[in-house]
Amino acid sequence: MTTPRWGMVIDLGRCIGCSGCKETCAQFNGLPRGAQWRRVIEKTLGEGSERVRVFISMGCMHCGEPSCVGVCPTGATRKRPDGIVIIDPNSCIGCGACILACPYRARSITLDDPIRMPGEDPGITSFGIGVCTKCDFCCDRIDAGLEKGLKPGVDAAATPICVRYCLGEALHFGDLNDPDSDVSRLIRENPHVVRMNQSLGNDPAVFYIPVNEEHQQTHESDPHHPA
Amino acid sequence: MLIDARTLPDHTDIAADVCIVGAGTAGITLANELVGQGVEVALLESGGRKPDRESHALNDGENIGRPYFSLDTSRARFLGGCCNRWMLNIGGGRLGARVRPLDAVDFEKRPWVPHSGWPFDKTHLDPYYDRAQRICEVTPLTYDPRDWSDPEMRPILRFRDDRVRTVIFKFCARDPFLKGCLDRIVKAPNIRTYLHANAVDIETTETGRTVTGVKAACLHGPTFRVRAHIVVLSLGGLETPRLMLLSNRVHAGGIGNENDLVGRYFMEHPHFRLGYVVPIDPGVIQTTGLYNQVHTVDGVAVVGKLALTEAAVRRERLLNFVAQLNPRIMPASKLAMAMYPNVPSDAVRSVKAIRKALSTGRMPRDGVGHLRALARGVDDVFISAARKVKRDLMHRFDKRKVHAYWLENMSEQSPNPDSRVSLSDEVDALGQRRIHLNWQLNEMDLKSAVRSFRIMDAAFRAEGFGRLYNELDDLTAPEKITGGWHQMGTTRMHEDPRQGVVDANSRVHGMSNLYIAGPSVFPTVGYANPILTIVAMTVRLADHIRGKMKR
Numbered sequence: 001m002t003t004p005r006w007g008m009v010i011d012l013g014r015c016i017g018c019s020g021c022k023e024t025c026a027q028f029n030g031l032p033r034g035a036q037w038r039r040v041i042e043k044t045l046g047e048g049s050e051r052v053r054v055f056i057s058m059g060c061m062h063c064g065e066p067s068c069v070g071v072c073p074t075g076a077t078r079k080r081p082d083g084i085v086i087i088d089p090n091s092c093i094g095c096g097a098c099i100l101a102c103p104y105r106a107r108s109i110t111l112d113d114p115i116r117m118p119g120e121d122p123g124i125t126s127f128g129i130g131v132c133t134k135c136d137f138c139c140d141r142i143d144a145g146l147e148k149g150l151k152p153g154v155d156a157a158a159t160p161i162c163v164r165y166c167l168g169e170a171l172h173f174g175d176l177n178d179p180d181s182d183v184s185r186l187i188r189e190n191p192h193v194v195r196m197n198q199s200l201g202n203d204p205a206v207f208y209i210p211v212n213e214e215h216q217q218t219h220e221s222d223p224h225h226p227a
Numbered sequence: 228m229l230i231d232a233r234t235l236p237d238h239t240d241i242a243a244d245v246c247i248v249g250a251g252t253a254g255i256t257l258a259n260e261l262v263g264q265g266v267e268v269a270l271l272e273s274g275g276r277k278p279d280r281e282s283h284a285l286n287d288g289e290n291i292g293r294p295y296f297s298l299d300t301s302r303a304r305f306l307g308g309c310c311n312r313w314m315l316n317i318g319g320g321r322l323g324a325r326v327r328p329l330d331a332v333d334f335e336k337r338p339w340v341p342h343s344g345w346p347f348d349k350t351h352l353d354p355y356y357d358r359a360q361r362i363c364e365v366t367p368l369t370y371d372p373r374d375w376s377d378p379e380m381r382p383i384l385r386f387r388d389d390r391v392r393t394v395i396f397k398f399c400a401r402d403p404f405l406k407g408c409l410d411r412i413v414k415a416p417n418i419r420t421y422l423h424a425n426a427v428d429i430e431t432t433e434t435g436r437t438v439t440g441v442k443a444a445c446l447h448g449p450t451f452r453v454r455a456h457i458v459v460l461s462l463g464g465l466e467t468p469r470l471m472l473l474s475n476r477v478h479a480g481g482i483g484n485e486n487d488l489v490g491r492y493f494m495e496h497p498h499f500r501l502g503y504v505v506p507i508d509p510g511v512i513q514t515t516g517l518y519n520q521v522h523t524v525d526g527v528a529v530v531g532k533l534a535l536t537e538a539a540v541r542r543e544r545l546l547n548f549v550a551q552l553n554p555r556i557m558p559a560s561k562l563a564m565a566m567y568p569n570v571p572s573d574a575v576r577s578v579k580a581i582r583k584a585l586s587t588g589r590m591p592r593d594g595v596g597h598l599r600a601l602a603r604g605v606d607d608v609f610i611s612a613a614r615k616v617k618r619d620l621m622h623r624f625d626k627r628k629v630h631a632y633w634l635e636n637m638s639e640q641s642p643n644p645d646s647r648v649s650l651s652d653e654v655d656a657l658g659q660r661r662i663h664l665n666w667q668l669n670e671m672d673l674k675s676a677v678r679s680f681r682i683m684d685a686a687f688r689a690e691g692f693g694r695l696y697n698e699l700d701d702l703t704a705p706e707k708i709t710g711g712w713h714q715m716g717t718t719r720m721h722e723d724p725r726q727g728v729v730d731a732n733s734r735v736h737g738m739s740n741l742y743i744a745g746p747s748v749f750p751t752v753g754y755a756n757p758i759l760t761i762v763a764m765t766v767r768l769a770d771h772i773r774g775k776m777k778r
Contacts, residue, residue, distance in 0.1 A: 013280065014279075014280070015280070016279075016280060016299075016300065016303075017297070017299065017300035018278075018300060018311075018312065019300065024314055024316070024322070027314070027315065028316050032555075033555070040300075042300070048653055049653045049654050049655070049661075051287075052284075053284065053287060053297075053299060055300070111557070111558075112555040112556060112557035112561070112633075113555065113556045114553070115512055115513075115554035115555060115556060115630065117513065117516040117519065117520045117554075118380065118513060118516060129556060129557065129558060130558075156320075157320075165314070165322065167277075167278055167303070167311055168277065168278045168279075211280070
């Protein structure tokens with residue numbers, strides 16, 4: 001069995017800019033202030049009555065060739081065999097080198113740390129102050145799901161929070177190495193699929209399907225989406 | 228029954244007893260109340276079962292007042308409406324939103340709050356609040372903090388200062404609406420739900436006193452008409468006034484707008500960070516889980532907050548106010564601005580204005596005025612400069628970490644006719660004029676929040692709990708004020724048509740059969756999230772409509 005490479009496909013033609021990905025990410029991961037694992041960029045094209053709005057959900061691209069890993073002086077940032085780039089907060093010294101190196105502005109420094117209460121979800125851990133943090137594709141959910149025999153991207157419990165709660169079902173997740181996965185199918189079926197700043201050679205694992213105004217009118221539920 | 232309106236023949240005429248425009252929280256609640264009641268209901272929803280970009284683009288508009296959320300992203304234009312936007316993690320993988328009734332004081336005519344006062348008091352609405360809680364599945368009904376706290380794990384903070392109290396917010400999951408109510412509605416033989424059906428005009432008789440029906444259009448599809456004995460608008464606080472202003476064939480200023488009130492009095496719940504509470508014993512934080520941890524009691528997710536008592540609101544002539552304690556470990560230097568704030572003085576503001584102008588190589592406007600202000604308040608300038616030095620020293624040298632609460636408020640906004648929705652000259656894909664939102668806060672809104680904050684500080688100190696570091700002064704609005712996606716007040720309720728758009732039964736003044744459901748009818752908004760009041764008011768309206776149909 002080949003090692004998976006986890007990745008995401010974001011269909012911009014289905015994104016309504018609700019920020020559900022950003023909000024649920026921050027809540028379920030108990031993010032401290034300053035940390036923003038996802039953001040939604042709003043763009044307005046054209047003017048007046050002709051204007052068109054585009055929303056781009058962004059986070060860590062979990063690059064195949066991540067710029068952040070090489071510049072980390074302590075080895076806190078590393079890439080797992082399944083392609084997920086993670087940070088060990090205990091090794092991070094908050095130097096910010098990775099923030100400068102990342103071409104996607106996916107990283108941020110924590111300004112404070114929420115205090116955990118007795119009885120609180122033990123899955124949420126402390127971050128520490130002044131350390132770098134970013135999206136980890138909810139790897140704890142993926143790992144726990146795989147142990148239970150679940151399939152990330154198909155089974156909601158093993159799928160990143162942002163994908164699970166995406167209102168427009170614009171975010172898709174799965175194994176890029178599996179030709180039968182939802183993400184591989186979408187990449188295959190959409191000839192215009194793009195990756196951001198591809199020319200930099202980072203080999204990002206997040207793909208975007210651009211807005212196609214002719215096909216944006218309505219979508220009914222996607223049977224492949226784990227929502 | 229769900230019907231895709233795009234499949235209707237062009238110019239179809241549909242007959243119904245009741246036409247509900249908008250299938251959000253209010254529209255769903257009303258339709259659910261009319262299931263099996265012997266009335267034919269047509270429920271119109273602009274979007275489909277899932278969101279789509281083109282329908283959402285119809286919500287686009289422009290903020291011309293205080294910075295606010297983009298108008299196309301802060302609402303949901305598909306089946307379920309804003310219920311789909313309830314995004315709080317309430318445990319068990321569920322998403323939901325806070326629900327709490329307004330306080331009794333919120334219904335009162337308060338002489339210090341212009342335009343305040345509902346046509347009835349809270350005791351009138353209480354039975355409807357009970358029904359609303361059952362619909363939201365947040366029973367037991369009680370909101371008494373003693374029923375939701377745990378003396379061992381999550382005790383109630385006791386204050387000798389009688390101006391501060393604990394209040395409980397419950398959380399309503401999406402499911403009672405997006406599954407329970409919607410399933411019932413879809414299966415009900417007497418309710419037809421039309422998807423992709425955008426209301427574009429409210430049609431009336433020649434006299435303009437009776438609505439004959441609603442004209443609707445599909446994007447790239449047919450137009451059709453729903454003729455109904457009763458029409459209820461439940462499109463939320465921005466689209467309801469928009470549709471009324473757009474329906475101007477008989478009334479030039481829009482339907483129900485003879486007194487130029489439609490769209491005015493837009494209110495939100497201003498959210499901003501007030502400052503920090505530093506407890507004397509950091510260990511106390513572990514005992515305040517009631518206030519900062521969404522937890523489940525008797526199957527209901529709840530959290531506590533600190534509010535002013537109603538007596539204090541009346542005595543101190545304030546707007547209603549609630550604050551949340553968010554416990555944080557933070558660098559001590561983060562407290563610098565709160566410990567050594569700028570002096571709120573004209574002289575200090577003049578120094579800043581002069582510096583800013585000179586840095587761009589220009590002379591300041593009204594230079595003489597600035598010099599006069601400087602002369603009057605030179606001591607304020609020195610104090611402010613000394614504080615800045617202290618702040619800089621803290622940022623540079625103080626490396627301690629402190630356990631503290633970040634205090635964030637959700638306060639009442641006072642009704643303000645200049646805070647308003649109006650039509651812009653741009654049109655959407657259906658040729659309908661878009662909106663301008665001019666959200667305004669006034670001095671009272673800020674002063675009241677700051678005063679409330681000081682009361683809380685006094686209560687904390689009296690208890691030996693800790694002290695509160697304020698970041699605000701009375702006159703300067705904090706840089707970052709957000710709302711809560713709570714768009715309210717734009718078709719306000721008042722018995723006098725010169726002061727309100729709808730009467731005490733939610734009927735539009737001057738119209739025999741046009742009603743409004745939703746937060747746009749709230750004349751004042753308290754601090755509580757609007758959902759429970761929306762549902763309670765809609766249940767009340769449903770009773771009224773049922774009674775009217777029987778007659």
